[in-house]
Each structure stands twice: as structure tokens, then as C-alpha cells.
Amino acid sequence: MLKFIHIPALAISLCFAGSLHADAISDEIAAARKAYEAGELRTAIETLNFAVSKIQEQMAANLVKLLPEPLTGWTADKPESQAGGMAAMITGTTLSRRYERADGAEVTLSLMADSPLIPMLTMAMAMPFVMQNNPETQMYSFKGYRGMLEHAADSQEYELSLMVGNRLVIQGKGRRLTDSQPIEDYFKQLDLEAIQTALTQ
Structure with missing residues (x-):
């Protein structure tokens, strides 16, 4: 950490x-x-x-080396990190990288240790009926880790938030997408165990 x-x-x-x-x-x-x-x-x-x-x-x-290279047909910006200073004391350690496809689709991956999102996700996991009452959110699971999918009807924007352990959040935000699959494709490129070890030591 x-x-x-x-x-x-x-x-x-x-x-x-x-x-x-x-x-x-x-x-x-x-x-x-x-x-x-x-x-x-x-x-x-x-x-x-x-x-x-x-x-x-x-x-x-x-740490930014933990973020994957672009998949076939995609390009990527340079990884960004926020791991020090006053801002990091408030928001935690954050690594992010934006990926873009030729058709304009975008995916931004963020790895966040000790993020303010953690209490919110913990509460959502403990009280799933809260998400069930919101048509734009639903429970999400990936490789045994639990999280949340946010998507508004008739929108091309998707957001996947995944809790890894009790101090790490992996988030994927997509724009101009027809479904959340591109975000999941990038999730599959992540070594979740290595990320958890590196960001929460």
C-alpha cells in the first residue's frame, strides 16, 4: 500500500x-x-x-506496468498514475489507461487502492436490494470477484466496478459500446493477484 x-x-x-x-x-x-x-x-x-x-x-x-497493452484493433494512451501527494491521500492510489478503437469505442481502465468507492461497493454488496431498485445498476461477478454494472437504457456507456479483496477496486468505463464485452475483454488481460499484491502491500 x-x-x-x-x-x-x-x-x-x-x-x-x-x-x-x-x-x-x-x-x-x-x-x-x-x-x-x-x-x-x-x-x-x-x-x-x-x-x-x-x-x-x-x-x-x-505499477503502471500492471495495466495491459491494447488488444488487437485498439490503441492506447500512456498509463497515468496518482500515487502520491495530497490528492492521493484523499482518493487513494489510482492507475488508469484509456484505450480506443477505430470505430470510436473507448474503454478506460482504472485500478484504485484504498478508494472512496470501496465503502459504497461494500454497502451495495451487503444490500443488493438497493441495486435491484435501480434499473440502471445490477450485480456483476468476474472470476469470483463481485461488483456492479451500471448502464442506462438506450445508452452506449457502460461502467463495471469490481472489488478485489477489501482495499482494491478495478473499474472499467466504456463509451460508444453496444455492450460491456470490450470492458470484460480488458479485465481478462489483468493479473488480478499480482495487482492486489502490488497495490495493497
Whole structure:
């Protein structure tokens, strides 16, 4: 898990362990240690926070590899990640990638750890009658994982939300689609176990 509060502690432990590599992040951690030992606590915090953001950037660069390449007949934008900073503290860790087909169809995949969607989906799973009362939503299952399908009648937009464990949501949003199959085709390309491990450690 990419929690803001845990990485500074990790940075401090690495610093005192003396196993740092000579790179920019190590330099920042070393500077934070000096500031801490000198009693300059605010400076130590600010310096560690900078190191944290850089560590999170490196982690995000590895995490985006979890998003699949475009299927035959599709193209894709570069993967995007939000794994640090204030926004991530509110929305959780988010990785996304948009795919497009020649006929204009679009699918956007999002992998969200510690997302605000989780309580809503948990409640929906616990009270399925709530979805049953809404004609635009229905229960959804994929490889044993439960979720929700949203689709308005006469609309070409589909949204699949899938809970993987209790901290990860996989979401697929489709536009200009005749059904939700293209989203599911991309779901099939995901290594759900690897994603859960990488995003919720």
C-alpha cells in the first residue's frame, strides 16, 4: 500500500541502517537525518516528504506496468498514475489507461487502492436490494470477484466496478459500446493477484 504516513518511517529506518545508495533520494534522507539530529524537526519533515514523493514516483512507474497493452484493433494512451501527494491521500492510489478503437469505442481502465468507492461497493454488496431498485445498476461477478454494472437504457456507456479483496477496486468505463464485452475483454488481460499484491502491500 502506498500510504503517506508509512514511507517516512521506512525512510528513517533505511537511513539508520546505513544501507543507502548514492542517489538523490538517499541524499534527501541523509539530509533529513542531519536536520533531525540537529533538532530541526520541521526541516526534517519537509525533506523526508520530498524523499517520499520521489519514492512514490518510482513505485508508480513500476505499477503502471500492471495495466495491459491494447488488444488487437485498439490503441492506447500512456498509463497515468496518482500515487502520491495530497490528492492521493484523499482518493487513494489510482492507475488508469484509456484505450480506443477505430470505430470510436473507448474503454478506460482504472485500478484504485484504498478508494472512496470501496465503502459504497461494500454497502451495495451487503444490500443488493438497493441495486435491484435501480434499473440502471445490477450485480456483476468476474472470476469470483463481485461488483456492479451500471448502464442506462438506450445508452452506449457502460461502467463495471469490481472489488478485489477489501482495499482494491478495478473499474472499467466504456463509451460508444453496444455492450460491456470490450470492458470484460480488458479485465481478462489483468493479473488480478499480482495487482492486489502490488497495490495493497
